[in-house]
Amino acid sequence: MNELRELYQEVILDHGRSPRNFRRIENADGEAKGDNPLCGDRVHVYVKLDGTGGLDDVAFQGRGCAITTASASMMTELLKGRSEAEARRLFDVFHAVCTDEAFDPLDVPEEFEDEADRLQVMAGVRQFPMRVKCATLPWHTFAAALDGKQTATTE
Amino acid sequence: MSPDSTATVRPNYDVMAIREDFPILAREVFGKPLVYLDTGASAQKPRQVIRAMTEVMEETYSNVHRGVHFLSQACTDRFEAARETVARFINAREADEIVWTRGATEALNLVAATWGRTNVGPGDRIVISTLEHHSNIVPWQLLRDETGAELAVIPVDDAGEVDLDAYAGLLDGRTKLVSVTHVSNSIGTVLPIRQMARMAHDKGALFMVDGCQAAPHMAVDVQELDVDFYCFSGHKTYGPTGIGALWGRKALLDAMPPYQGGGEMIAHVTFEKSTFKDAPHKFEAGTPAIVEAVGLGAALDYIEAVGRDAILAHETDVAEYARERLAAVPGVRIVGHARERGAIVSFTMAQAHPHDIGTIIDRAGVAVRAGHHCAFPVMERFDVGATARASFGLYNMKSEVDRLVEALDEVAEIFGR
Ligand SMILES: Cc1ncc(COP(=O)(O)O)c(C=O)c1O
Numbered sequence: 001m002n003e004l005r006e007l008y009q010e011v012i013l014d015h016g017r018s019p020r021n022f023r024r025i026e027n028a029d030g031e032a033k034g035d036n037p038l039c040g041d042r043v044h045v046y047v048k049l050d051g052t053g054g055l056d057d058v059a060f061q062g063r064g065c066a067i068t069t070a071s072a073s074m075m076t077e078l079l080k081g082r083s084e085a086e087a088r089r090l091f092d093v094f095h096a097v098c099t100d101e102a103f104d105p106l107d108v109p110e111e112f113e114d115e116a117d118r119l120q121v122m123a124g125v126r127q128f129p130m131r132v133k134c135a136t137l138p139w140h141t142f143a144a145a146l147d148g149k150q151t152a153t154t155e
Numbered sequence: 156m157s158p159d160s161t162a163t164v165r166p167n168y169d170v171m172a173i174r175e176d177f178p179i180l181a182r183e184v185f186g187k188p189l190v191y192l193d194t195g196a197s198a199q200k201p202r203q204v205i206r207a208m209t210e211v212m213e214e215t216y217s218n219v220h221r222g223v224h225f226l227s228q229a230c231t232d233r234f235e236a237a238r239e240t241v242a243r244f245i246n247a248r249e250a251d252e253i254v255w256t257r258g259a260t261e262a263l264n265l266v267a268a269t270w271g272r273t274n275v276g277p278g279d280r281i282v283i284s285t286l287e288h289h290s291n292i293v294p295w296q297l298l299r300d301e302t303g304a305e306l307a308v309i310p311v312d313d314a315g316e317v318d319l320d321a322y323a324g325l326l327d328g329r330t331k332l333v334s335v336t337h338v339s340n341s342i343g344t345v346l347p348i349r350q351m352a353r354m355a356h357d358k359g360a361l362f363m364v365d366g367c368q369a370a371p372h373m374a375v376d377v378q379e380l381d382v383d384f385y386c387f388s389g390h391k392t393y394g395p396t397g398i399g400a401l402w403g404r405k406a407l408l409d410a411m412p413p414y415q416g417g418g419e420m421i422a423h424v425t426f427e428k429s430t431f432k433d434a435p436h437k438f439e440a441g442t443p444a445i446v447e448a449v450g451l452g453a454a455l456d457y458i459e460a461v462g463r464d465a466i467l468a469h470e471t472d473v474a475e476y477a478r479e480r481l482a483a484v485p486g487v488r489i490v491g492h493a494r495e496r497g498a499i500v501s502f503t504m505a506q507a508h509p510h511d512i513g514t515i516i517d518r519a520g521v522a523v524r525a526g527h528h529c530a531f532p533v534m535e536r537f538d539v540g541a542t543a544r545a546s547f548g549l550y551n552m553k554s555e556v557d558r559l560v561e562a563l564d565e566v567a568e569i570f571g572r
Contacts (some may be wrong), residue, residue: 066507
């Protein structure tokens with residue numbers, strides 16, 4: 001039971017119920033559709049750049065489980081205002097949070113200390129290998145949007 | 156099937172004794188006794204199947220149809236006896252009408268590739284239903300793209316029943332084949348196969364049935380249904396993976412070109428030309444799944460021994476109990492209310508996504524499938540991204556339904572009521 005409580009923490013449930021930046025961005029500079037063929041979950045991520053290598057706005061739409069939705073919602077909050085390069089490094093941190101048993105927030109570069117703290121709530125997925133893809137789908141989709149690819153998949 | 160079905164539970168249906176036959180049902184998952192409600196995806200295996208497969212490997216194994224030696228003959232006899240078992244199981248006229256395949260998917264692809272390529276051309280029509288598994292959609296799309304034929308889809312109503320008027324409208328001189336599922340794997344609808352086949356035949360079309368979700372659960376008589384092709388998968392009928400069967404009318408099979416080329420399927424080969432064996436062997440290139448075929452034969456014998464009417468009555472009883480109990484859980488919506496329905500209950504919960512439901516109840520030892528069930532068009536039709544699906548087998552009990560409902564309480568505990 002404890003592992004379930006760790007997975008479904010209040011923060012995650014809250015983001016899952018009322019996702020932030022759950023909208024479409026008109027005239028987005030990048031957008032991609034991500035899909036998890038295993039369960040049919042889909043997210044559509046939109047990115048607006050500020051013209052100087054920064055992320056002016058990040059938003060998403062889609063239909064998915066609490067983990068996918070919460071992960072996407074938290075991602076949009078964390079990425080706004082970051083540079084593209086920082087965003088990609090933050091993806092690495094996020095990936096470690098979700099998959100690395102030995103992950104220690106204290107090892108994270110100083111620039112991401114706060115983010116690592118906030119992302120720590122996603123660490124519960126480590127005990128649910130089938131659900132890691134739910135957590136990472138929005139981030140893969142975001143990366144695809146940055147790279148000018150139209151689609152991302154967890155497979 | 157339906158709540159008013161005439162089938163009644165036999166008082167002597169000994170589910171506890173049946174459960175004893177399935178070693179895996181004794182195991183625990185996360186410290187809780189396993190409640191396996193995913194038989195629709197794949198059924199568990201009784202000792203009788205495991206034993207038959209072990210025995211053939213320990214005592215009788217050899218390649219089939221090849222050697223003059225003792226074991227080759229003995230193994231060929233076992234292998235061909237299993238084919239006869241399949242023929243009896245679906246009341247085929249003869250064992251030569253049974254083609255071994257890897258499963259239903261390969262059977263459907265075989266018909267599309269052989270019968271389809273020789274009989275379907277530009278402007279012809281193939282008809283499927285909204286309820287199909289992807290394996291009864293994609294082979295026909297490939298055939299359509301190759302031949303210029305049209306692929307038409309029978310709609311379903313809000314209950315999940317096929318619209319027979321719309322179906323009638325899709326049948327005309329251009330319709331070459333109707334291929335539909337006997338029982339929907341995603342929402343449990345049982346299709347009126349006999350009636351639909353008669354309608355197709357009246358317009359000169361052939362009729363194929365994907366029997367994956369019917370063969371393990373109810374008596375299937377291909378002559379009585381009066382269809383032209385029928386197929387099912389071994390692993391869903393309490394048999395092993397890697398084996399399944401295609402039944403076709405002998406005259407149709409005889410007229411079809413081979414599927415793959417290789418050993419086993421030829422009568423004679425020179426570099427100029429090869430001649431092929433008769434059906435079913437011309438469709439079975441290469442060394443077949445010998446052990447698996449024997450295992451499937453044992454599985455069908457097992458089903459027959461329990462009794463198909465008894466299985467149907469028992470499963471209907473459990474599945475209808477599940478519908479009743481699930482419907483009473485706050486937030487639960489059952490998807491699919493066909494009058495004729497199989498032992499499959501698909502549902503959503505307002506508070507929680509099926510994926511989250513699946514994860515949470517898994518920790519209580521309850522295994523259900525959460526997702527699209529390889530039936531995207533059904534999910535679309537009922538405007539759900541996914542459902543949670545409890546599918547029942549001959550070993551399930553009402554007390555397991557209670558465990559499912561209890562586990563859903565944990566979902567409500569986390570996600571709200
Ligand atoms: C109705 C139906 N048709 C076809 C299939 C495909 O069967 P297999 O994967 O064994 O070939 C399934 C299995 O999920 C099914 O439920």
